[in-house]
Amino acid sequence: MDWTTFTHSLLSAQVPALPSPGVLRLYLALSWALVLAALGLWLLRRWAPLGKPGWRWAVPAGLALWAVWPGPLSPAYWLGLAFQAPSLLSTVLCGLFLLRPFRPAVLPAECCEAPWYFGVAGVVLGWLLLLDTFAVWPVSLYALGFSPAVLAVVALVVCLPWLLAGPRQPARNASLLLSAVLLLQVLLRLSTGNLWDALLDPVLWVVLQVGWLQRGLRRFRGGQS
Amino acid sequence: MPETPLHPSVRSFGVRLVCALVICAALLALDLWQRAPQPAEPRGVWPVPADSMPTMALVPRAGGQIPMPANTPAAHASALLPLPAENAASLLAFWFAGSRESAPDVQIAASAFDRSRQQWRPARFVVNRQEAGAQLGFGLRRLGNPVAWRDAAGRIHLFVVATGLGGWAAGRILHLRQVDDGQDFEQLAFEPVRVLPLSWLWNTSHLVRAMPLPLADGGMVLPAYFELGKKYPVALRFDAHGEFRGMVRMSQRGYLLQPTLLMRNETDWLALLRDNSAEKKLRAVQTVDGGRHWQDVPEPGLHNPDAAIAALALEPGLMLLAHNPRPDSRAVLDLSVSSDGRQWRRLLTLAQGEGPSEYSYPSLAWADGSLWVSYTDQRRTIAWQRLDPADKR
Numbered sequence: 170m171d172w173t174t175f176t177h178s179l180l181s182a183q184v185p186a187l188p189s190p191g192v193l194r195l196y197l198a199l200s201w202a203l204v205l206a207a208l209g210l211w212l213l214r215r216w217a218p219l220g221k222p223g224w225r226w227a228v229p230a231g232l233a234l235w236a237v238w239p240g241p242l243s244p245a246y247w248l249g250l251a252f253q254a255p256s257l258l259s260t261v262l263c264g265l266f267l268l269r270p271f272r273p274a275v276l277p278a279e280c281c282e283a284p285w286y287f288g289v290a291g292v293v294l295g296w297l298l299l300l301d302t303f304a305v306w307p308v309s310l311y312a313l314g315f316s317p318a319v320l321a322v323v324a325l326v327v328c329l330p331w332l333l334a335g336p337r338q339p340a341r342n343a344s345l346l347l348s349a350v351l352l353l354q355v356l357l358r359l360s361t362g363n364l365w366d367a368l369l370d371p372v373l374w375v376v377l378q379v380g381w382l383q384r385g386l387r388r389f390r391g392g393q394s
Numbered sequence: 395m396p397e398t399p400l401h402p403s404v405r406s407f408g409v410r411l412v413c414a415l416v417i418c419a420a421l422l423a424l425d426l427w428q429r430a431p432q433p434a435e436p437r438g439v440w441p442v443p444a445d446s447m448p449t450m451a452l453v454p455r456a457g458g459q460i461p462m463p464a465n466t467p468a469a470h471a472s473a474l475l476p477l478p479a480e481n482a483a484s485l486l487a488f489w490f491a492g493s494r495e496s497a498p499d500v501q502i503a504a505s506a507f508d509r510s511r512q513q514w515r516p517a518r519f520v521v522n523r524q525e526a527g528a529q530l531g532f533g534l535r536r537l538g539n540p541v542a543w544r545d546a547a548g549r550i551h552l553f554v555v556a557t558g559l560g561g562w563a564a565g566r567i568l569h570l571r572q573v574d575d576g577q578d579f580e581q582l583a584f585e586p587v588r589v590l591p592l593s594w595l596w597n598t599s600h601l602v603r604a605m606p607l608p609l610a611d612g613g614m615v616l617p618a619y620f621e622l623g624k625k626y627p628v629a630l631r632f633d634a635h636g637e638f639r640g641m642v643r644m645s646q647r648g649y650l651l652q653p654t655l656l657m658r659n660e661t662d663w664l665a666l667l668r669d670n671s672a673e674k675k676l677r678a679v680q681t682v683d684g685g686r687h688w689q690d691v692p693e694p695g696l697h698n699p700d701a702a703i704a705a706l707a708l709e710p711g712l713m714l715l716a717h718n719p720r721p722d723s724r725a726v727l728d729l730s731v732s733s734d735g736r737q738w739r740r741l742l743t744l745a746q747g748e749g750p751s752e753y754s755y756p757s758l759a760w761a762d763g764s765l766w767v768s769y770t771d772q773r774r775t776i777a778w779q780r781l782d783p784a785d786k787r
Contacts, residue, residue: 177432179422183631183640184429190588194531240528249532251559252596253589298594304626309643311594317429321422328414332407348417355425361591371595 178317185315187362193254196359200260201245202236205229207263229267254360256370257350265346283343284330288377295374298365314363323364324351433639436631436684437610438657441476442708442760450712450731451784452741452765456512460505460768460776463517466491469503471702472768472776473605474759475542475550477506481577484509485761487768488520488540488552489776495538496561498523502540502554506579509762514778515579521554521570526586530568538562541602546612546634549575552584553616555601563622565601567592571636590630590638598622603702605757606632607655607663613639615685617653617665625670627653629685644688645679653679654705656713656735660684664691664735666705666715669698674721676703678735694736697721706758706765707735716744716756716767727753727769729781744779745769753777 178184188196206229213225236245255263301310313319327347334340347368353359354367361367462469472489483506492500502521505514523534534556541553549572556568570584592600599622606614612634618641619627627644644653649671656664661684667677676696681688696717701724703717711733718724719740727745730738744767745753756769764780771777 174432178426178429181432181640184432185591185638185640186425186429187588187591187638190530190586193588197531239531241533246527246531246533249530250527250535253532253558302593302595302599302620303622303624304620304643304646304648307646309641311592312641312643315640317422317425320425321418324418324421325414328417332410332414348421351421352424355421355428358428361597363591363594365594366591369594 179321180316180318182312182314182316184317185362186358188358188360192357192359196260196357197249197254198237198239198243198245200255200360201248202233203260203263203267204255205236205244206233207266208232210267252370252372256373257353257359257367258347259370259373261346261350261353262373283346284334284340287330287343287347288381290326291369291374291377292381294365294369295371295377298369299371299374311363311365314365320351320355320364323368324348327351430633430637430639433613433631433633434611435661436613436615436686437660438615438663438684439608439610439660440657440709441608441706450741452729452781453784454742455764455780455782457777457779459771460487460489460514460778461517462775463491463501463503463519466493466503468492468494468497468500468773469776470495470770470773471539471603471755472757472770473539473541474757474761474766474768475544476759476761476766477544477577478548482509483507483515483579485759485766486542486550486579486582487514487757487776487778488542489768489770490538490540491517491519495773496536498536500537502537502552504579504582507766518580518582520582521552521584523556526556526568526570530586530589534568535559535564537568538565539601539603541605541616543606543608543614543616543632543636545632545636547575549636550582550584551587551632551636553590553602556589558596558598560598562601564598565621566590566597567600567602567618567630569636569638587636592618592628592630592641593620600628601651603652603755604654604704605706605759607657610660615655615663617644617655619651619653621651624648625651627651627665627667627679629653629655629665629688631685642685642688644681645690647677647690650677650679652702654703656705657707658735659710666694666703666735668700668702670700674698674700676717692736694732694738696730696738699724702755704756704758704767705735706760708760714741714758714765716758716769718754724754725749725751727756729767745771745777747772 209229209232330340331344469491475486491503501519504520505517527533539555552570555565567590569587573583606616616630631639650667652668653665676698680691701718705715707713713732715730725747732738768778
């Protein structure tokens with residue numbers, strides 16, 4: 170491959186690599202299973218924190234099993250109809266949320282707190298992609314998500330917190346988590362073959378905004394009192 | 395909480411920078427290794443063999459209704475696919491049919507025009523939303539607008555609008571592929587490949603309608619469009635195996651949909667578009683670099699009642715267009731001819747009715763030395779016509 174061809178391949182959005190249909194189908198069921206299980210666990214902790222530990226796990230496990238059930242009896246079948254598959258990042262975050270009670274020493278809550286600017290970056294990226302869906306930008310941002318050059322840029326950006334913050338754990342862990350998501354995306358091409366779909370889905374984007382608003386409100390009330 | 399001790403070398407910014415660059419380079423190398431080579435420069439090919447020599451005068455030779463599957467009172471949005479000379483059928487027709495448009499029982503129907511008997515075979519359903527949903531692992535609410543294409547190996551690909559939560563504007567493009575390479579129409583079956591990834595917002599609101607433009611590398615460019623609120627056209631590229639190779643937005647005007655591609659030469663293509671604005675005019679965009687960049691160009695001056703059209707460039711300087719010429723009705727369907735895609739002259743009227751009559755959503759194909767037209771007839775059946783060049787008779 171000569172230098173010109175290499176440069177073209179690097180910059181081109183005309184060489185997407187998409188996930189195989191089999192992998193895609195497996196991911197759809199497993200990702201929704203993890204998301205539903207994490208949601209079930211979160212709701213139980215919030216609304217029934219004093220329940221027996223056994224019961225606390227029965228609900229998420231039941232939801233996960235229900236999601237991997239084939240056909241229209243599965244919630245994944247209908248969630249896929251409406252929302253397709255969740256992003257890789259959502260799936261990994263839900264997986265970590267489920268894993269944390271089992272390995273509290275390895276995954277303490279403090280080390281899983283992402284620096285604030287990751288949330289801001291997610292919110293801004295979501296807005297850019299939403300407006301791009303409605304062709305507001307002169308160049309299609311979504312199509313750039315198929316380009317290898319964009320992967321390289323995003324990989325550098327996700328390393329920045331670790332580079333700048335040094336050994337501080339939240340920044341390092343956030344960089345590590347996002348690098349792992351990028352590696353999974355490169356290896357498996359999930360969830361669609363487009364980098365943006367791997368990093369952010371509209372539901373995660375809404376959750377980030379709600380979290381941001383909650384923090385802002387808390388700070389505002391704290392300032393008033 | 396105590397910090398996990400790090401290796402002293404990782405505390406240095408320089409070392410971390412080198413590590414980050416190595417990680418990025420490794421990711422990039424892995425990514426490039428997995429990708430297919432860059433596709434060839436996009437160059438269109440003419441659909442008619444050079445020795446066929448069509449003329450600008452066409453005369454009707456045959457026509458009628460394509461047989462419908464049993465118990466399907468509604469039919470719409472047909473698409474024709476010419477087949478090679480060795481096939482028992484001249485061409486295939488695909489459309490969606492059921493109890494009514496958007497009904498849960500709507501499926502994709504198909505029929506084949508038998509070369510020896512010179513008539514259409516009984517129609518059969520080839521795509522069912524429940525079966526496709528079961529294979530994909532997620533549900534499809536409704537099906538519509540099939541578009542067919544043959545890849546370099548002769549396998550047929552179908553691109554079908556499959557909706558999620560909502561109406562047509564919540565459509566996605568479902569890509570299906572022929573299960574085997576068999577040429578027997580009775581064995582024709584499709585399996586889903588994937589829903590094409592075209593937008594971040596739950597991949598919502600991209601649809602297809604018009605036939606693809608074949609490329610010299612065996613691939614094609616499939617015209618598609620976004621229609622949730624704002625409506626804009628998009629060109630999708632596929633390689634010779636039918637693998638998705640990217641997308642290019644064709645216009646930023648927010649009222650253009652259902653682009654139809656017309657080749658002027660190998661890299662100079664025109665797209666004519668349905669107009670959703672109050673002006674009710676046929677619109678046009680153009681590319682001169684094989685679809686990598688598009689620009690708006692002056693309108694061809696034809697009315698369009700916010701209805702689909704079909705266009706076909708047979709050879710340099712000979713383009714045909716099936717369209718509804720009235721600004722407020724789909725009761726008349728004309729066939730027009732042009733040498734440049736800008737100035738059109740009515741050749742003949744394909745169908746005409748009164749009041750609320752509808753002859754719409756045409757499709758054009760060239761097969762067996764004739765022009766074939768199919769169109770929706772009153773939303774109940776699919777009509778067809780075969781027209782011969784005048785000097786052939």
